[in-house]
Amino acid sequence: MSKQSTTRLAHIFKHWPQDPVRPSSVSVQTYLQARIPKSEGGAADEPNSSLSESSVNALYSLLNNRYSKRYPLPMKLRYPASDPEHYDAVAREFEEAPTRTWWERVQKRLSGMIRFQ
Incomplete structure (x- = not known):
C-alpha cells in the first residue's frame, strides 16, 4: 500500500460517519482501523492488513457521496x-x-x- 493510499485511508477513517445502531465491533471504523498499517516496516507487509488501491478509491467516493450526486433519487x-x-x-x-x-x-x-x- 502506498503512502498516499495510507493517508487517504486515515482520512476516510477519521471522517466516516458513526452509525449509532451498528455495534462498534462490526463498524466501518473498526474495519478500517485494522487495515491502516501501524508502521512502514511490520504491518504493511502482511497481506490482510491493507486494502487495495481500488478499494480505497471506492471508500473515498462513498465518503464524498459521489454516486448520490451523480445519480440522484427521483x-x-x-x-x-x-x-x-x-x-x-x-x-x-x-x-x-x-x-x-x-x-x-x-x-x-x-x-x-x-x-x-
Whole structure:
C-alpha cells in the first residue's frame, strides 16, 4: 500500500460517519482501523492488513457521496404516493432508537402491536 493510499485511508477513517445502531465491533471504523498499517516496516507487509488501491478509491467516493450526486433519487421514489412520509419516518426512527429508555422501547413496541382505526 502506498503512502498516499495510507493517508487517504486515515482520512476516510477519521471522517466516516458513526452509525449509532451498528455495534462498534462490526463498524466501518473498526474495519478500517485494522487495515491502516501501524508502521512502514511490520504491518504493511502482511497481506490482510491493507486494502487495495481500488478499494480505497471506492471508500473515498462513498465518503464524498459521489454516486448520490451523480445519480440522484427521483422525487417519486423518495416520496411515494402511497406513503410520502415513510422514508422520513424510517430515518427519524434510526436517529431516535439508540437514545430511547427502556420504558420508551416498551411503549413503542406496544403501540406497534395495538392499532386503533
